[in-house]
Amino acid sequence: MKNILFIVGSLREGSFNKQMAETAEKVLEGKANVSYLDWKDVPVFSQELEVPTPAPVAAVRKAIMAADAIWIFSPVYNFSIPGSVKNLLDWASRALDLSDTRGPSALQDKVSTVSLVASAGHEQAAAIYRDLLPFIRTKFVDQITTSPVNDSAWADGKFVASEEVIADLNKQADALLAALNEA
Numbered sequence: 001m002k003n004i005l006f007i008v009g010s011l012r013e014g015s016f017n018k019q020m021a022e023t024a025e026k027v028l029e030g031k032a033n034v035s036y037l038d039w040k041d042v043p044v045f046s047q048e049l050e051v052p053t054p055a056p057v058a059a060v061r062k063a064i065m066a067a068d069a070i071w072i073f074s075p076v077y078n079f080s081i082p083g084s085v086k087n088l089l090d091w092a093s094r095a096l097d098l099s100d101t102r103g104p105s106a107l108q109d110k111v112s113t114v115s116l117v118a119s120a121g122h123e124q125a126a127a128i129y130r131d132l133l134p135f136i137r138t139k140f141v142d143q144i145t146t147s148p149v150n151d152s153a154w155a156d157g158k159f160v161a162s163e164e165v166i167a168d169l170n171k172q173a174d175a176l177l178a179a180l181n182e183a
């Protein structure tokens with residue numbers, strides 16, 4: 001089975017995006033192995049921090065390289081993507097060998113896809129990922145599942161994926177697995 005690395009773009013305990021990822025994990029049960037990226041200690045990017053590679057960045061690169069695909073579960077912040085996720089992707093996009101800054105990064109040719117949980121601004125955030133993920137040389141599977149936050153979640157913390165969202169996650173998983181079989 002293929003290995004899919006889930007990147008939950010919110011570090012919040014009880015994150016709705018984390019709960020969406022758990023829903024997607026169920027969708028992939030028996031079809032792929034899922035693991036979650038630990039990226040909470042990745043520092044704010046500075047070129048002055050690149051040598052020697054900070055340990056959390058090295059660990060993130062290793063996990064990405066070991067995976068067949070990445071699946072990002074992202075909140076929408078101010079009708080855009082969270083700065084923390086952009087920071088993570090900026091680190092991951094840097095060449096592994098800094099003497100050749102145009103050389104391959106940990107993300108080179110990695111199959112990628114994105115889902116979004118938010119109340120508003122999905123289209124704006126999706127458009128950014130649609131530009132960004134191919135730009136950083138991933139093979140982007142453009143089958144983005146978007147979900148609103150159910151009203152009750154604000155009170156009880158429980159994200160509920162609708163039947164429609166679960167159907168979309170199934171379509172997205174199938175598209176991702178098809179891309180992996182072609183890769």
Ligand SMILES: Cc1cc2nc3c(=O)[nH]c(=O)nc-3n(C[C@H](O)[C@H](O)[C@H](O)COP(=O)(O)O)c2cc1C
Binds near residue numbers: 077078118119
């Ligand atoms: C800085 C910031 C900006 C936000 N902007 C948006 C937004 O543009 N659209 C939206 O639907 N929710 C917005 N929210 C609310 C988030 O969708 C909400 O906090 C959600 O729970 C974040 O995802 P998580 O549950 O996975 O942490 C924003 C939250 C923060 C902290």
